[in-house]
Amino acid sequence: MxxxxxxxxxxxxxxxxxxxxxxxxxxxxxxxxxxxxAASGEGPDxxxxxxxxxxxxxxxxxxxxxxxxxxxxxxxxxxxxxxxxxxxxxxxxxxxxxxxxxxxxxxxxxxxxxxxxxxxxxxxxxxxxxxxxxxxxxxxxxxxxxxxxxxxxxxxxxxxxxxxxxxxxxxxxxxxxxxxxxxxxxxxxxxxxxxxxxxxxxxxxxxxxxxxxxxxxxxxxxxxxxxxxxxxxxxxxxxxxxxxxxxxxxxxxxxxxxxxxxxxxxxxVDKIIENLPVVRPTYMAAVPRIFEKVYNGVAAKARAGGGAKYKIFRWAAGVAREYAKVTQDNFRRTGTHSAPVGLAAKHKVADTLVYAKIREAFGGNLRACVSGSAALAPEIGYFFAGAGIHILEGYGLTESSAASFVNPGEAYRTGTVGKPLPGTEVRIADDGEILLRGPGIMEGYHGLPEKTAEVLEADGWFHTGDIGELSPDGYLRITDRKKDLIKTSGGKYIAPAEVEGQFKAVCPYVSNILVHGADRNFCTALIALDEIAIRAWAEENGLGGKPYAEIVAAPATVEMVDAYVRELNAGLQKWQTIKKFRLLPRDLDVEHGEITPSLKLKRPVVEREYKDLIEEMYAGTREA
CATH class of the missing domain: 3.40.50.980 (Rossmann fold)
Structure with a gap:
């Protein structure tokens, strides 16, 4: 043993x-x-x-x-x-x-x-x-x-x-x-x-x-x-x-x-940015929305600094992603985080200009972050990895006591949730569903034996409801929630979370996005913008001082987001592309029941609330 x-x-x-x-x-x-x-009631705690x-x-x-x-x-x-x-x-x-x-x-x-x-x-x-x-x-x-x-x-x-x-x-x-x-x-x-x-x-x-x-x-x-x-x-x-x-x-x-x-x-949550340099943590767990907010904030700050600063940021972001992909691949093959000389030199310059400031904002001591609760867009993960903020994605559910998988330290692979915790078993069912068994699995649902029997087999295997793939060496990649997979009227399956994650990596102003397309002949999207980031953009584009709803309704804002949607579509299969979108008049929030307190999107609630906008996008098409 x-x-x-x-x-x-x-x-x-x-x-x-x-x-x-x-x-x-x-x-x-x-x-x-x-x-x-603080005793004065002002200043840092x-x-x-x-x-x-x-x-x-x-x-x-x-x-x-x-x-x-x-x-x-x-x-x-x-x-x-x-x-x-x-x-x-x-x-x-x-x-x-x-x-x-x-x-x-x-x-x-x-x-x-x-x-x-x-x-x-x-x-x-x-x-x-x-x-x-x-x-x-x-x-x-x-x-x-x-x-x-x-x-x-x-x-x-x-x-x-x-x-x-x-x-x-x-x-x-x-x-x-x-x-x-x-x-x-x-x-x-x-x-x-x-x-x-x-x-x-x-x-x-x-x-x-x-x-x-x-x-x-x-x-x-x-x-x-x-x-x-x-x-x-x-x-x-x-x-x-x-x-x-x-x-x-x-x-x-x-x-x-x-x-x-x-x-x-x-x-x-509003104290995180203030607390990090004081606490100077060596590790921190977070949900993807926090990393998305940090990424959007850094990008918006660079844009506000003028064209030259934004150009440097975009270049450094590209270098970070390339560096992370190359070094992770090399570690997988050789056990060392090596990079070609030219890329290493570019990375060193970008580190001085951009990455060091990001690490300092996290307190300067951060060895690793653990991300869970929802999928982190790989392009955002690669950006932080290349900048020296190592995000170890993990996976689990309430029913499995939270932590069933986590990426293994230096050998972490962005885009996967790593390997099972010691003592936890995994297998993939014929339909791609992830099944788990081990000492972390729940006893059952309180007072609901029928619901328990639907997900928990007599031999201890728990049906997660998530679809995934295991690599030959045991790394798990989550594709989507089983119930969230979209099947278009043309018979094509689409994982909305994958498309949504890619858009978050492309557009620095997005807060939440919901891709819709089940039983339709093309995909559409409802997009909510990050209020802080979009207000900074508005100041530079003649919309300063206007209410959020007015900013998102402005033709210039729609045109700006449309350019990001076209950039997203360029990297998607034809049936995945977003043909139409609508900007929401406010961000989604917990108070309206549209996202959970752990910041996960409640798709049925959002689709029900904005049903008219969805139908409007399909009006005049063959299925309308």
């Missing part, structure tokens, strides 16, 4: 046990950093550190406080909060109490929040602030099982027997621990690997979300498997901003406990 197999197969039953082990091993080592608003021992003190107090409220093993405690240190401490407290965390996105409206709380039979809700408490109060009549609400930031919140502050919960817990100092160790020791640890509701594109049941063993396996990849070590500094209500953010907390590195936690 290899060391990796031993590491994984001899894993403890729970992450709670791993946490106790980590605290015992390195109590004084730094565990977390979190922002503290200060950051404070928490050692593993200090974190444990709060975690154990939260766990004991929940036990004091009557929470029993496997009972659900819901967490409705943005990403912050208290989310992690509360989640660990819930696990150490033997209970199970139900995650709720803070953007979720009162009705859907109430559905999740009722369906999960949550006994306690940990709410971030007054806004989250208000949603619970509004629906209290529907939440008969919810005995308490614990509020993290109690500003403006009236506490009573039903609502108490997190500080009060911790005080109650600390008092209980004084009487029973061995309480937490006892609770953690009693947890079995098949006990429910987390209930995550998938943001379905239609109908009610389904609760995915993930037992303790899923997370313990993930922690050990992440450590076994060797991608992170104890000296690393992670910048964690992803929504922890999403499985991708949640899995990162398990891996950190096993490895023992530092995590800087701040979920404010």
């Amino acid at each position: 290899s060391d990796t197999q031993t590491l994984i197969e001899n894993r403890p039953p729970t992450v709670a046990a791993l946490f106790l082990e980590r605290v015992a091993a390195t109590p004084d080592a730094e565990a977390y950093r979190c922002p503290v608003p 200060d950051w404070k550190s928490l050692s593993w021992g200090q974190a444990a003190e709060r975690v154990y107090a939260i766990a004991a406080g929940l036990i004091e409220l009557g929470v029993q093993p496997e009972q659900r405690v819901a967490l409705a909060s943005s990403t912050r240190i208290e989310w992690i401490l509360a989640d660990l407290g819930i696990m150490c109490a033997g209970a199970a965390t139900t995650t709720v996105y803070p953007q979720t409206n009162a009705e859907e929040s109430a559905f999740i709380l009722a369906d999960s039979e949550s006994r306690v809700l940990v709410a971030e602030d007054a806004a989250q408490v208000a949603k619970a109060r509004e629906k209290r009549g529907e939440l008969s099982r919810l005995t308490h609400v614990v509020v993290v930031d109690a500003t403006g919140v009236e506490t009573d027997e039903w609502v108490l502050s997190l500080a009060e919960l911790e005080a109650r817990g600390a008092a209980r621990l004084e009487k029973e100092p061995g309480l937490i160790k006892q609770r953690v020791g009693a947890i079995t690997r098949d006990q429910l640890a987390t209930l995550i509701y998938t943001s379905g594109t239609t109908g009610r979300p389904k609760g995915v049941r993930l037992p303790h063993d899923n997370w313990s396996y993930m922690a050990k498997a992440i450590a076994a990849t060797g991608l992170v070590g104890p000296e690393d500094v992670q910048y964690l901003w992803l929504p922890l209500a999403h499985v991708f953010g949640k899995v990162l907390t398990s891996g950190q406990i096993e490895v023992g590195h530092v995590t800087a936690v701040d979920g404010r």
Whole structure:
């Protein structure tokens, strides 16, 4: 048996046990950093550190406080909060109490929040602030099982027997621990690997979300498997901003406990650019939209600097892509990231002029980024790879505890999601669907045995719903969602995500794009532009100061986007080309339900909302 197999197969039953082990091993080592608003209220935030021992003190107090409220093993405690240190401490407290965390996105409206709380039979809700408490109060009549609400930031919140502050919960817990100092160790020791640890509701594109049941063993396996990849070590500094209500953010907390590195936690997306030079992370996980935004921002800044600067940027972007493709190919064949002398010389000049500034904007210490949740356009991946920002794409689903595949460090291949994590099996079905089996796979959907049976076979194989290809040496490439494949009226299959990704690499102003063409005789697209990038373009093109909707409706804007669509079409097969497009009057967003909180496009919602625009593009054709 290899060391990796031993590491994984001899894993403890729970992450709670791993946490106790980590605290015992390195109590004084730094565990977390979190922002503290500057005393003046202006300027950059200060950051404070928490050692593993200090974190444990709060975690154990939260766990004991929940036990004091009557929470029993496997009972659900819901967490409705943005990403912050208290989310992690509360989640660990819930696990150490033997209970199970139900995650709720803070953007979720009162009705859907109430559905999740009722369906999960949550006994306690940990709410971030007054806004989250208000949603619970509004629906209290529907939440008969919810005995308490614990509020993290109690500003403006009236506490009573039903609502108490997190500080009060911790005080109650600390008092209980004084009487029973061995309480937490006892609770953690009693947890079995098949006990429910987390209930995550998938943001379905239609109908009610389904609760995915993930037992303790899923997370313990993930922690050990992440450590076994060797991608992170104890000296690393992670910048964690992803929504922890999403499985991708949640899995990162398990891996950190096993490895023992530092995590800087701040979920404010608008603070990422400001935080990176302060945190100076060595690795960071993100979704493709963030890399697209950075790429668009760099391109827009170069364009704003005048023709010469933009020309240099375009040249450097081309060099980066060529360099990344050549060096990755050479590494595959020879094991070295070598490039021809001429290309290496051009790359060195481009590095001085462009790439070094991009790396500095990421904090200057970044060794690698992990990208997941959706496909990253390969041309954007190659650009960053050539600029020295190594994006390791990974793949997984809520149902597989997030991380099933990841690219292997230096041997990463842009455009693939890498190889399976140690202990995870994969096979491709006859119709191209990716099937997974291993210790990360869910127990099933909460209260939905028929839905579980549709995707989970008796022998453990899980049907992902994604289409993919495996290379001879085990690298997986995702082609598309099985249900998202388009079949034109001419019988041709098209993967819309592939076309959409290519357009994002071509056009620096796009925010979201949806390619449509199922049962039609040609493809069309709905395109939303990035507000910041397009406003900068508008300033240079006589549209400065105008509202967003007016900018996107202007003939000059449509003409500019049309040039990018023609550039896209030049590289596509005839049946894939975009014959017509419409610019949307606003960007797609979470609030309107058009994208998920993890920034994935909800195709049916967008197609339904903009049905008139789609029909307009096909008006007058044979199928109209």
